[in-house]
Amino acid sequence: MSEERSLNFLEQIIEEDIANGVNGGRVHTRFPPEPNGYLHIGHAKSICLNFGLAQKYNGLTNLRFDDTNPVKEDVEYVESIMEDVKWMGFQWNEVLFASDYFDQLYIYAETLIQKGLAYVDESTPEQIATFKGTPTTVGKPTPARSRSVEENLQLFREMKDGKHPDGAMVLRAKVDLASPNMLLRDPIMYRIKHAHHHRTGDKWCIYPMYDFAHGQSDSIEKITHSVCTLEFIPHRPLYDWFIKELDIFPSHQYEFARLNLSYTVMSKRKLLQLVQEGTVTGWDDPRMPTISGFRRKGYTAASIREFCERIGIAKRDNLIDLSLLEFCIREELNKTANRVMAVLDPIKLVITNYEAGKTEILNGENNPEDPNGGSREIPFSNTLYIEREDFMENPPKKFFRLGVGLSVRLKHAYIVKCESFEKDENGNVTTIYCSYIPESKSGSDTSGINVKGTIHWVSAAHAETAEVRLYDRLFKVENPAAEEGDFKDFINPDSLHIVEKAYIEPALAKAQLGDRFQFLRKGYFAVDPDSKPGALVFNRTVTLKDTWAKESKH
Numbered sequence: 001m002s003e004e005r006s007l008n009f010l011e012q013i014i015e016e017d018i019a020n021g022v023n024g025g026r027v028h029t030r031f032p033p034e035p036n037g038y039l040h041i042g043h044a045k046s047i048c049l050n051f052g053l054a055q056k057y058n059g060l061t062n063l064r065f066d067d068t069n070p071v072k073e074d075v076e077y078v079e080s081i082m083e084d085v086k087w088m089g090f091q092w093n094e095v096l097f098a099s100d101y102f103d104q105l106y107i108y109a110e111t112l113i114q115k116g117l118a119y120v121d122e123s124t125p126e127q128i129a130t131f132k133g134t135p136t137t138v139g140k141p142t143p144a145r146s147r148s149v150e151e152n153l154q155l156f157r158e159m160k161d162g163k164h165p166d167g168a169m170v171l172r173a174k175v176d177l178a179s180p181n182m183l184l185r186d187p188i189m190y191r192i193k194h195a196h197h198h199r200t201g202d203k204w205c206i207y208p209m210y211d212f213a214h215g216q217s218d219s220i221e222k223i224t225h226s227v228c229t230l231e232f233i234p235h236r237p238l239y240d241w242f243i244k245e246l247d248i249f250p251s252h253q254y255e256f257a258r259l260n261l262s263y264t265v266m267s268k269r270k271l272l273q274l275v276q277e278g279t280v281t282g283w284d285d286p287r288m289p290t291i292s293g294f295r296r297k298g299y300t301a302a303s304i305r306e307f308c309e310r311i312g313i314a315k316r317d318n319l320i321d322l323s324l325l326e327f328c329i330r331e332e333l334n335k336t337a338n339r340v341m342a343v344l345d346p347i348k349l350v351i352t353n354y355e356a357g358k359t360e361i362l363n364g365e366n367n368p369e370d371p372n373g374g375s376r377e378i379p380f381s382n383t384l385y386i387e388r389e390d391f392m393e394n395p396p397k398k399f400f401r402l403g404v405g406l407s408v409r410l411k412h413a414y415i416v417k418c419e420s421f422e423k424d425e426n427g428n429v430t431t432i433y434c435s436y437i438p439e440s441k442s443g444s445d446t447s448g449i450n451v452k453g454t455i456h457w458v459s460a461a462h463a464e465t466a467e468v469r470l471y472d473r474l475f476k477v478e479n480p481a482a483e484e485g486d487f488k489d490f491i492n493p494d495s496l497h498i499v500e501k502a503y504i505e506p507a508l509a510k511a512q513l514g515d516r517f518q519f520l521r522k523g524y525f526a527v528d529p530d531s532k533p534g535a536l537v538f539n540r541t542v543t544l545k546d547t548w549a550k551e552s553k554h
Contacts, residue, residue: 008313010049010254014057014225023224027059030223031085031092032214034066035077035198037268038283038290039084041304041325042259048308049256050227051090062221063092067099068213070197078198080283084291088301098213099199101220105208106160108216108246109171109189113152117245118189119144120155122169132177132185139177139185159192162205166192173212175241183234184241187211215239218251226251229258230317257314262322263473264289265481279491280474286539287474287495297471298516298526298541303329319479326542333516333524333541338366338373341411341456342504342519342538344468346385348431348460349402351416354382359461363443364412376507379462380413385503387521390455391432393421400453402432408453411520415440415451456520463503466536469528470497504536511536518544 007015018025029050033043054061063085067073085092112118121128121144133139147155156171158164171190179185189212194205215238218226226239236253243250260266266289274280274288283290286297294304307328311320341364360380367373386402395403402408407417416434424430440447472495477483480490508517516526523544528537 005312009315010053010225010227010256010313011056013254014053017224018057023222026224027054027057028062028093028222028224029054029059029227030062030064030218030221032064032066032098032217033081034069034072035074035081036069036072037077037272038080038288038292040266040268040271040289040291041261041294042266042289043084044088044291044304045259045308045311046227046229047085047088047090048305049313051085051088051092053225053227059224060093061090062094062096062223064096064098064217064221066210066214066217067097067197067199068207068210070193070195070207073198075198080292084295087295088291089305096217096221097199098208098217099197101213101217102200102204102208104220105213105216108242108248109156109208109212110153111246112173112189112242113156113171114149115245116149117174118171119147119152119174120159120169121145121172125167128170128172128188132182135180135182141177145174145186156190159190159206160204162194164192166194168192171206173238173242175238181234181237183211183238187238211235211238212242215242215251215253216246216248218253219243219246219249222249223251226253228253228255230255230315231258255315257317259308259311260317260319260479260481261289261325262319262478263475263480264322265475265487267481270481270487274488277488279488286469286471296526296528297539298524299329300332300516303332306332322473323546326546329542330524330544333518335369336367337516337518337524338376339364339368339518339520340505340508341378341458342466342468342502342508342522342525343385343387343456343458343463344470344499344502344519344522345388346503347388347391347429349384349386349416349457350431350433351382351384351436352419352433353435356382358382359459362412378412378505378507379459381459381461383460384410384457385460385463386432386455386457388429391418391421391429393429400451401455402434407449407451408455409440409442409451411454411456412442413457414438414442415445415447415449458503458505460503462506464506464509464536465501466504466508466538468499468502468525468538468540470499470540471495472497502538508536511538516541 031050051061123142131140131142170188172186175184177185190206193207233255239253284292284296307325362378362380363375364378390401392403402418409415414436416436419433421429421432437447474495475490476492477490480487511527513527524541525538526541528539530537
């Protein structure tokens, strides 16, 4: 957005820190996803924020993978995340992994044991939960809490050496069993997991918990502003406690409102379920709220960055309307996408007074919004395909398309008047017959005739064919996560309609992956990776208008 905007609260904090010489005026952020799924639009907001703040204040941003749970993580996710960040238009300072710090984190854990601030506990998860108490009752120490430093060190080293099975014991921080913040009631720092890690292999069979690994990783990297979402507010006292007790670089955590988008779900667990159960074709299905899904659908990185800029940075969670994101891509594609003609539900139109077999080359403007957009050649003949919805047997009064006796302009071509039509044995109209007015050619019309309707068409003799996938919202309700029952009960059964054989003008035959077009009167479309030479596939990126806004008012 070009107009000046006021600073968000994080920019205010950073400018104050710079003015006061905090950390030498240095700004160093990080984007720390867990590689257990593909990034979604909520992560896009975090990417824009972390990288954007560093860019604005001449700082650095690390891309750090929070890979502390080997059971759920995969190299595929690491690679997809790196691709998404680059596609979004950002460059990291370094690619780092929490697993880079496993040795250092282990030393930190032993340091806390030696200070009497951590202990090994072999209580069951149920026992630990019971002893922790409730938000209204204080917790009680398990028998393990009074263990000696020496015994805790020995048991922790045995855990590391693989002498105990999964779940046999955990390492807990000794914080405050009476704290009203349940996360401070002796949280777990390490658990035993005999699992192969995608980077460290089988070196470790104990893995740090997020709350122990995260702040220390920030500190090791000397992150100045650790930005995360609001659900981590209760975690901040523990983040600060570990840093203080270990006496290490004082990274500081700040929280902002996560992005919740209407007509979708943002839970990685639910998104994984949609993939695994075959509700969608994969993480990059264009109905998914993933960055790769939006990319495949035809969204641009610029439109997603613009969307993140428009919604701003808030301190309170709210539901953002998907139509704002659709507005951002519409606004961009209106300026940049070439206009072309494609007929998705064809009916034949024969011009009876135009010479059969004759081909005329017409000139079509590529983009009226772009003075330098140029033009293309469009072949015209006496037999065309038009959209079935552009003809009615018994048209109502204000129907400005074709019916017997009605006239329209063919885009870039002539005015035609419908004379008659033919039906098949099932009563379906198959062909309509029109006459044309030779003097009405677009750009040199001397006919003096005005018509109210203009329709698109494709010459039957020259048309290429393509598959067109018409995507719509994946859910029927605005906030599926807030509805009672299974979220999948609210899936939109009409979220995908496939047109196996659409007719497209020949200029489209050379379209490449990454090309985006406006199909006149139909919407914006992008070439799908499933395309092959001679067998193009187009995805609908967005409709020309917000059709959902109208429907939601009824």
